[in-house]
Amino acid sequence: MVATSDKTPAKGTIGSGNRKPGESTSQAWLKEDSVPIVEFRDVTKRFGDFTAVDNVSLKVYPGEFFALLGPSGCGKSTLLRMLAGFETPTSGTILLDGKDIASTPPNLRPVNMMFQSYALFPHLTVAQNIAFGLKRAGMQKGAVEERTREMLRLVKMEQFSGRKPHQMSGGQRQRVALARSLARNPKLLLLDEPLGALDAKLRESTQFELVNIQEKLGTTFIIVTHDQEEAMTVATRIGVMNHGVLAQVDTPADIYENPKSRFVADFIGDVNLIAAKVGGARKVDGEDCIHFTVDGYKQDFVARSAEPLAKGTEAYLAIRPEKITISKSKDTQAANQIEGTVDDIAYVGNLSTYHVRLANGSVIKAQEANRRRISNRQITWEDKVWLSWTAGGGLLLAN
Amino acid sequence: MRRFTWFNATSLTFGFAFLYLPILLLIIYSFNESKLVTVWGGFSTKWYGELMRNEAMLDAAWVTLRVAFFSASLAAVLGTMAALVLVRAGRFKGRTLFSGMVYAPLVMPEVITGLSLLLLFISLNLDRGMLTVTLAHTTFSMCYVAVVVSSRLVTFDRSLEEAALDLGASPLDAFFSVTLPIIAPAVVAGWLLAFTLSLDDLVIASFNTGPGATTLPIKIYSAVRLGVSPEINALSTILIAVVSLGVIVASLADKRLAKSRGNQAQ
Incomplete structure (x- = not known):
């Protein structure tokens, strides 16, 4: 399922974060002929007088774990919501797999999102929550059940399938939300501050688990976070945002060692x-x-x-x-x-x-x-x- | 109350007596043997039996129940839709005016509501009867449903709907499979409120009713004008029972709603 298995690792480049060089993404951003899965072209989003996203251009490649990092209100969540289809850009285009997705409503985009509040349906059980998207993808009943079990196994929540969301801890809910958003096997998974509600210890172990799951599935992940340590830990590349502008896009090591501006140097570490x-x-x-x-x-x-x-x-x-x-x-x-x-x-x-x-x-x-x-x-x-x-x-x- | 004082006890007794003594008297006298309403002639349930044989009364009761059921159902649909628009549509021009207009009938004198509806029906050339009473009741009870449902929608987490859309549900599907089940207790509470309001409305119904569609309150009112029969006491007792049952169920539904919301908030 690793989408970029045909690409050979570039030699002599520094590996990032917890990843060995060449793992899963092969530094696709360094090669001229790499085809991005997501491309923002001069995207601007205004809410009234306020410019949330200011002329952002960005390419994310298949298999990447890309982190959008910035202080609250910097426009990183808006960027993510535009990808999911909950906001439309004021100007500019967003391409997914080379196609302009401006006119595609959220329910028809091959993109899934994990919400900050998890947004688990309170009236449904864990299994029903995971099956929700599968049923709407037109899967047969047997296939839905099998896929639900598979997802529960992936996040190690098999024994909780009959529970309602309010009968679980924050960490358990987080796992169910992840399973639900991955169930439809999206081309792209968006994660909006997915670990924000967890305590420090749990957050750390979950970060590594997220990386493991991402590497196992090969799905492209885009995560939004304000926690620089989290971004450094999970991401192959980080886009640092400030006041709606992408200040720098680089590997965690380059962001830390070679910041291009005072803001980036000061914000990271x-x-x-x-x-x-x-x-x-x-x-x-x-x-x-x-x-x-x-x-x-x-x-x-x-x-x-x-x-x-x-x-x-x-x-x-x-x-x-x-x-x-x-x-x-x-x-x-x-x-x-x-x-x-x-x-x-x-x-x-x-x-x-x-x-x-x-x-x-x-x-x-x-x-x-x-x-x-x-x-x-x-x-x-x-x-x-x-x-x-x-x-x-x-x-x-x-x- | 932490301390018992004679002042507290007295004011409490008088307060409750003021509210409930007339109703209590009515219930007691509905079991009166005597034909005279004000003279106690021993315990009996004969007026309940008499009531059951009174075709006109039973007809009126049946009309009232049907009007209440249909107007409450219609009000629940329209009120929920109004609440959705008012809470969700964000800031559009005239939003304050619209929300004010939805809540205005709550404080509008019933005579005015009744009369204006009557004029509307006449100008539409609509024959007055079951339909007009039902529509009239829908118009005013819809506001109550809108109030109850919108107070629930204000605390509703929009990302639940977004999650449904994200998982491939169409907007309509998302509403029926996620939003509606979650706000259902509020809609049910609104329906019960509308039902009880319709059940005991006299003024608006009397403006908009026609022959063959006499509701129970109208029937009782006209019967009382000819002299109070103990049968009316029996009927009123049954009405009180039905209304209190409705109120109790509505408040229980509301309590369950609050409890599940508390769990969600954890």
Whole structure:
């Protein structure tokens, strides 16, 4: 059932999240001749004066597990609802398997959706809920029963087939909703915040289960979530949305390591953003880098850059706290070093985050794994410390 | 009540006496042996027997039941449709006006409703009888159904309908297989309300009825004008029983609805 089995994995690309390279999707987005299953072409959706989706173009390929990620109200759910047919675009076209689906009502689209509230029919049993769509697909009674059993087995809910939705826990309902939306074997499954109502522990295990089910069936999944960890865990690619615009579409690793804008860098994970003044290009270990200065410090710093930056422009250095090493002495080997004072220490058990105040008043967060017990910690409040990081650790982003 | 005080006890007694003493008296006197309504002549059920032999009374009762059944059913359909449009259609021009107009008959004096309907039927050249009474009752009881059903629809999770559409049901199929079964208790409560309202309506019915379609309240009213017969007491007692049964069933249905909603909300 894996739709993309004919595609060979591209070599030399980074695998994403929990997936091994080449698994199920084969990085179809990197190849010119790949045929997308879903394509948004300049899609805009307005509600009155409010623009929910602003000129979005996006291709999703067969077998992908695509995540739409963004803060609430960024338009990600609207994008999903337009695919399901509950909203019509104000302008632009949506293609499913190459065909414009604008005039196809939701009940005739080969797309199924798993709702945030699960939307299980309260007056029907679990089995009847799953059979609902099968009966409407014109299946014979025996086939409906068999498929229902098969779906219950898939989500490990066989013993609950006679229960009503209100007789089950949130996690059980979530499984039934998933089974129901997959029963008709859709070309595309849409998931609207499917794990939002589950507690943290259950959510984590369910994320892995979702990935396993998706890989087993080979169905294309598009998930909407505001939880970046969830998106990183399940997705082959992530589309980060903000104010109705797709800010960046990339693999989880690229989204994290190579954000293209301050918004993406800031939204995904924890990041330090330090104002910088661009000096010029410089090669470090064969890699193109840019050197720059930071207000209040005489020395030069180097970092990668997403785009060429002209000398003298204002930019921001984006660097993740875990990429910064903190020590009491200067590390002469590192490409970048900066001196500061420890302002605060946040201890969360496995990690400690040091808030270090720079000479110019801004604060940098540096994270260290607590490999030793806390009593052996050498750095404490008000200590003078040196922060260091490699040339490839930071990324310069245009203002 | 946490504390018993004489003030509370007295006000409660007088309050309930004020409401229910006349009805209680009527029920007691329906079992009166004496032909005189106000004089107690011993216990008897003879007026119930007498009532059963009164063809005209029984005819009127049968007419009333049929009018109540058909008008309540029609009102349930129309009221549910009105509620669906008012709750679902979103903001269209004149929505407030329309919803106001649906609820207006609730507070409209019955005389005006009755008279205006009469004028309508005359101008339509419709012979007054069963049909006109049924239609008249439908018009005013429909509003009650609309109120009951729309209060349920406000809390109805739209994604249930969307899920039905998503699973391949046509909009009509989605309504009958998902929406209607879920809001059914509210529709039933509305139907019962409409049924009881039709059962005891005098004013609107008397404007719009014709020969051969005398409803029970009209019959009772005209009989009372000629002097109160103990038979009327017996009939009224039966009516009270029927109406209270309707109210009890309606409130039980409503309670079950609230309970299942509570489960859903979990």
